Amino acid sequence: MGVEYRAVQWNRQKKLYDAVLVGSVAVFLTTFGVLTKLLFPRVTDEIMLMRAFGTAAFLLLHVILCIGPLCRLNPKFLPLLYNRRHAGVTCFVLGSIHAFLVVITYHAGSDTNPILSIFVSSLVTKSLAGVPFQPFGFLALMILFLMAATSHDFWLANLTAPVWKALHMMVYVAYAMLVLHVTFGVLQGEGSPAYVGAMGLGLVTVVGSHLIAGFREAKADVSTETMNVLEGKIFKARGPDDPLNDGYVDACPVADIPENRARIVCLSGERVAIFKYDGKISAVSNVCQHQNGPLGEGKIVYGCITCPWHGYQYQPDTGASPPPFVEKVPTFNVRVMNGRVFVHPKPNPAGARAEPALIQARNQQAETQMGKSEAPQPMVTVA
Ligand code: HEM
Numbered sequence: 004m005g006v007e008y009r010a011v012q013w014n015r016q017k018k019l020y021d022a023v024l025v026g027s028v029a030v031f032l033t034t035f036g037v038l039t040k041l042l043f044p045r046v047t048d049e050i051m052l053m054r055a056f057g058t059a060a061f062l063l064l065h066v067i068l069c070i071g072p073l074c075r076l077n078p079k080f081l082p083l084l085y086n087r088r089h090a091g092v093t094c095f096v097l098g099s100i101h102a103f104l105v106v107i108t109y110h111a112g113s114d115t116n117p118i119l120s121i122f123v124s125s126l127v128t129k130s131l132a133g134v135p136f137q138p139f140g141f142l143a144l145m146i147l148f149l150m151a152a153t154s155h156d157f158w159l160a161n162l163t164a165p166v167w168k169a170l171h172m173m174v175y176v177a178y179a180m181l182v183l184h185v186t187f188g189v190l191q192g193e194g195s196p197a198y199v200g201a202m203g204l205g206l207v208t209v210v211g212s213h214l215i216a217g218f219r220e221a222k223a224d225v226s227t228e229t230m231n232v233l234e235g236k237i238f239k240a241r242g243p244d245d246p247l248n249d250g251y252v253d254a255c256p257v258a259d260i261p262e263n264r265a266r267i268v269c270l271s272g273e274r275v276a277i278f279k280y281d282g283k284i285s286a287v288s289n290v291c292q293h294q295n296g297p298l299g300e301g302k303i304v305y306g307c308i309t310c311p312w313h314g315y316q317y318q319p320d321t322g323a324s325p326p327p328f329v330e331k332v333p334t335f336n337v338r339v340m341n342g343r344v345f346v347h348p349k350p351n352p353a354g355a356r357a358e359p360a361l362i363q364a365r366n367q368q369a370e371t372q373m374g375k376s377e378a379p380q381p382m383v384t385v386a
């Protein structure tokens with residue numbers, strides 16, 4: 004967490020986020036209800052409500068799934084990510100109301116247990132339209148429940164970040180279940196082509212935004228070493244002092260990193276965030292311990308690297324959160340020479356201090372050692 008942490012976090016942004024979320028859901032439900040009454044006057048109130056809540060939950064899940072890729076494509080979407088878990092809990096609540104209305108309407112009237120009835124009420128037939136669709140909805144609801152119940156940071160700390168992350172990746176399983184639920188449900192029901200079209204559009208949007216963001220990141224990830232080979236650059240060690248002798252990799256020019264910001268490079272398959280601050284350079288893993296946010300897209304605030312997603316903070320030289328917080332990310336050894344940053348690709352253990360490289364002193368030292376006539380030649384020679 005961060006140096007500015009306060010126990011009560013109902014700040015203005017959070018209240019605004021929740022107000023917009025609840026307001027949008029209310030507007031959607033009202034519009035859905037009015038349109039159903041106008042266009043399908045024979046649909047009963049219970050059916051109208053169950054459709055309205057089911058559709059609202061499904062639509063909100065699309066928005067939640069698209070927020071991640073959108074933020075990777077454009078940081079302007081970051082405010083949507085800030086409290087995405089509130090949207091997740093809202094989605095579960097809407098889905099639960101839908102399921103409750105379904106159970107009351109279709110499954111509470113017989114001797115069979117209502118939950119069992121969801122699984123046995125419609126038996127598999129040979130036709131595609133006969134596939135029972137309600138169990139898919141039930142399984143999706145269980146996943147949404149697990150995610151909503153563990154959404155608080157208390158669970159993140161107790162389950163550990165990898166377990167929590169794995170659990171929350173199950174949102175994609177829930178989404179797949181719901182696509183099947185709605186597809187087979189619509190096939191069995193009135194089968195409006197508008198529903199089928201809207202669902203196809205939703206699927207294309209979710210898959211498309213993930214693919215575009217994935218390709219964009221993979222392109223940026225072509226490792227620094229590979230890039231140098233592709234660009235025809237050959238690095239030659241310039242004497243015994245050269246960082247290249249010790250396995251360091253020429254990462255980027257110091258001038259490419261804005262003050263109090265970072266440049267992200269990919270070394271040996273791992274993303275590394277190289278920060279410039281107070282005349283120094285430090286490098287840490289790009290992956291925030293909270294929810295894998297991209298630390299290199301954050302900035303230095305109060306002397307700490309601040310994650311752009313929810314504001315967790317880490318000291319740039321140790322990768323450790325300021326006390327009393329305990330999160331830690333791996334650090335990387337860095338050197339600066341001739342105006343370029345060299346990073347050793349082997350990470351130090353999370354929280355282990357790596358001496359920051361002084362930008363000015365190292366450059367001057369290099370100049371003095373080389374003498375004026377040999378002063379800073381580029382380390383890179385084009386073949
Ligand atoms: C126990 C869990 C669930 C059950 C038993 C269930 C059951 C049903 C039923 C019976 C229908 C057809 C309603 C009708 O039109 O007559 C339906 C439709 C639908 N459900 Fe579910 N559902 C469950 C969970 C969910 C969840 C969690 C979501 C979304 C997050 C969802 C989204 C939808 C949507 C979008 C439709 C299509 C709207 C419509 O035309 O009815 N369902 N579900």
Ligand code: FES
Binds near residue numbers: 291294295310311315
């Ligand atoms: S603070 Fe949440 S991902 Fe970094």
